[in-house]
Amino acid sequence: MKHILFTLSLLAIATAAMASDFTVDKITYEITSQQTVSIVGADSTIQSANLMPTVTHQGITYSVTSIGERAFENCSSLTSIIIPNSVTSIGNFGGDYGYGSTSVLGNIPYRTGNVFMGCPSLTTIKVDTSNPYYDSRNNCNAIIETATNTLIAGCQNTFIPNSVTRIADFTFYRCESLTSITIPSSVTSIGNNAFFGTGIYNDKSNWRDGALYINDCLITLDKNYRGDYMIPEDTRLIADWAFQDCSFITSVTLPNSITHIGCGTFYDCTALTAITIPNGVTKIESYAFDKTGIYLDRDNWEDGILYITNCLIAIKDIKDDCIIKEDTRLIADWAFYDCSTIKSITIPNSVMIIGELAFSYCTSLSTINYTGTMEQWAKVLLGRWDYSIPAKSAICTDGCILLPKSDDDMIIL
Numbered sequence: 001m002k003h004i005l006f007t008l009s010l011l012a013i014a015t016a017a018m019a020s021d022f023t024v025d026k027i028t029y030e031i032t033s034q035q036t037v038s039i040v041g042a043d044s045t046i047q048s049a050n051l052m053p054t055v056t057h058q059g060i061t062y063s064v065t066s067i068g069e070r071a072f073e074n075c076s077s078l079t080s081i082i083i084p085n086s087v088t089s090i091g092n093f094g095g096d097y098g099y100g101s102t103s104v105l106g107n108i109p110y111r112t113g114n115v116f117m118g119c120p121s122l123t124t125i126k127v128d129t130s131n132p133y134y135d136s137r138n139n140c141n142a143i144i145e146t147a148t149n150t151l152i153a154g155c156q157n158t159f160i161p162n163s164v165t166r167i168a169d170f171t172f173y174r175c176e177s178l179t180s181i182t183i184p185s186s187v188t189s190i191g192n193n194a195f196f197g198t199g200i201y202n203d204k205s206n207w208r209d210g211a212l213y214i215n216d217c218l219i220t221l222d223k224n225y226r227g228d229y230m231i232p233e234d235t236r237l238i239a240d241w242a243f244q245d246c247s248f249i250t251s252v253t254l255p256n257s258i259t260h261i262g263c264g265t266f267y268d269c270t271a272l273t274a275i276t277i278p279n280g281v282t283k284i285e286s287y288a289f290d291k292t293g294i295y296l297d298r299d300n301w302e303d304g305i306l307y308i309t310n311c312l313i314a315i316k317d318i319k320d321d322c323i324i325k326e327d328t329r330l331i332a333d334w335a336f337y338d339c340s341t342i343k344s345i346t347i348p349n350s351v352m353i354i355g356e357l358a359f360s361y362c363t364s365l366s367t368i369n370y371t372g373t374m375e376q377w378a379k380v381l382l383g384r385w386d387y388s389i390p391a392k393s394a395i396c397t398d399g400c401i402l403l404p405k406s407d408d409d410m411i412i413l
Helices: 002-019
Strands: 021-024 027-031 036-042 048-050 054-057 060-067 080-083 103-105 108-110 124-127 142-145 150-154 211-214 217-221 227-230 249-253 274-276 305-308 311-315 320-323 342-347 367-370 393-396 399-402
Touching: 021 054, 027 054, 027 060, 124 142
Parallel strands: 036 060, 048 080, 080 124, 227 249, 249 274, 320 342, 342 367, 367 393
Antiparallel strands: 021 027, 027 036, 054 060, 103 108, 142 150, 211 217, 305 311, 393 399
16 A cells, blocks of 8 residues: 555656746746656746757756747847757647647637747847758748748748748747848748738838738738729739738739639638639638638539639538539639548549648548549649548549559649
8 A cells, every 4th residue: 555655656746747847047948758848938038049959957857849839929138049959849830741730819720830929139040950850041040840841930130041932820920120021932822920010011111002012922901901902913922811801802803923822811801702713823722712702602602612713612511422513723722621421523624733631531532533534633733632531543534543642642732
């Protein structure tokens, strides 16, 4: 009995110790295992943070493996930080190559690695060159997730290398000292609130016709804008959630230069009843037209499918078999999400692009028919695929072709 009580006491002490926080040199750590800690906070007066790969507390040395979301928030005196090679997780971004956790703000999902919100004095950000997950290539004064080329945190001195393809949610959020930046053409996606509260955002001279543009990217539209909105011809990209809650906008004209419609771009634009998607658009992300006037009007749905121009946006209430209409060019990201009753889909040979996780959680989908040849199917651009769906091949007019079994089999859009 005494032995059992002694063992239980040791377990209780170990559990309590693992859950405790401690502070060293103005940085607060949380013990996450017997060997690891996460940085969860910092004193607001800290001026520089040369983070070490290990930290010692009460005679125990821990490996510093993560930096928690908002760990350095409102450290207004912080001017520089160095990220060690031991860090595998920053904010919502983990060492899993782009498939990390997601947070929710006002029912909107987001992922951010910006742990420096409200740090206006920050001028220098460096990542140890031996870190396998993150880098600060070309001395860019930013944190980039290496595997996905996603810029996840920046400061007033950041420049964006032309190898970066995405700017993550909240990357420069509340960086009031950021007054200018160039977004290279390599960037194809800009996350939610990436530039909110920056010096660029706060300077009204950067806004034209009610919208904030950075170079050829439309970042956001004033929520009070009314009527029809015409996006300028030189615009290349629309940021995620750019028109969210613009409930007075009735139509949008997209120029032929647009190639990408971001996540939630027109979400909750309840008065939006007219838009034409140019043929140059190669990607429509999830939630892009949810809760728009177009989406809410049942007359716009054909046999349970919402099409805009020649793009399939979403489906509802389809059971068993789904036949996509001829002349459809693109299937949007997550278009068939959680359609667990669909057993077969017929895709016309006009479809050139199938978006990311378009058939995700279609747990009954056992047959994918394609009205073209195997050679034609091989030219269709596929976004990230849900490998768990029952269908393992596309049935073409001249035979079957295997569907992707891993990321190595795909072109990531």
